[in-house]
Amino acid sequence: MQKHRCGWCLGDPLYEAYHDTEWGVPVKDDATLFEFLILETFQAGLSWITVLRKRENFRKAFDYFDYKKIASYDQGKIDELLQDPGIIRNKLKVNATVSNANAFMEIQEEFGSFSKYIWGFVENKPIKNKLQNYKNAPATTSLSDTISKDLKKRGFKFVGSTVIYAHMQATGMVNDHEVNCFRYHEV
Template sequence: MKSLIRCPWCEGFDLYRQYHDTEWGVPLHDSRQLFELLILEGAQAGLSWSTVLKKRETYREAFDNFDPKKIANYDDKKVAELLVNPGIIRNRLKVAATIGNAKAYLALERSGQPFNQFLWAFVKNKPIQNNHLSLSELPSNSPESDAMSRALLKAGFKFVGTTICYAFMQASGMINDHLVSCHRHAAVKRKTKI
C-alpha cells in the first residue's frame, strides 16, 4: 500500500497527522469554533502548535468549551484556577487576553457583526488557493493577515499579530497552504468551491 504524502510539518506523531488530515485547511465558518481557534493560535505564541494541540481538550474543559459569554465573566478566582491548571499554558497575559478577547467578540456580535463574517471578509468570503511546492515557500504573513491583525487589534483583541493571524487563516481554511504534493491539497481545494 502506498503511503500518503503529507505536508512535512505534521510528521512526528499521530495526533499531529490526524489534525493535518482532518482539520487543518478545511474551511471553518462556525463563529464559536473560529473563536476557539483564534484563542488557541494566540496561546501558541512562542511555542509549537503541537504543544497546544496536545492540550486542546483540557483547554476546552478549562475555558467552558470556549463559550465567549462565560469567559467574558471570569473573575479573579477563575483566573487563579486557570493559572495553576497544568493542562493549559499558564501564562497570565494569555489568560487575560482570552477573557478580553471574549469581551471583544461579544462587542462585535452586539454591533451586528457576526464573528465569522467579520473574519471571512478578509479573504472576500472565498479561500485563497496557494500552490506551494515546499515549506520554504510558505510565508509567515500576507496582506490579508496584516489587515485582519489590524482590525482585530482595533476591535480590542490581543495576541492577534499578523503571524498569528496567518497561522489562523491557514488552520481555518481561509488559505489553502497544503503543499501541492500533499494528499490534502486537492481535497481541501474541492471542498472550498462555491
C-alpha cells in the same frame, strides 16, 4: 499506498490526524473560529504541537471555549486557570482570552457573526496558494497584517500578524497545503 502529507506534520500521530481532518478546512462556525483564535494566541512563541497536545485540557479549563462564559470570568476563575498545569499558564494570555471573548462578541453584534467579519477579508472564498514545500509558506502577509491591525483596534490582544496568518491557515481562509499533499484538493 501511503498518502502524501505536508512535511510539517510527519511523524507524530496527533499532528497527522489534525492535518488530515482539520487544518485548512474552511471554518464558518463562530464557536470553532473562537477556539482556534484562542489556541493560536496561546501558541504565540511556542510550537503548535505543544498547544495541540494540551487542546483537550484547554477545552475543559475554558468551558469548551464558550466565549459568553469566558467573557464573564472573574479574578477567581482567572487565578484557577493560572494554577492549572494542563494548560499554558501565561497570565497575559489568560487575561487576553477574557478580553478577546468580549471583543469577539462585540464583532458578532456589529457584523451578525464573527464568521461574516473574518471571512469578509477574503470575500468568503479561501485563498489557494500553490506551495511546493511548507517551508516556503509565509509567516505573515499584507492581509494578515490588515486583519491583525483591525482586531487590535477592536480590543483584541495577542493577535499579531503571525498569529492571524496561522489562524487563517488553520481555519481554511488560506490553503497552504503543499500541492502534492492529498488534502490540497480536498479542502
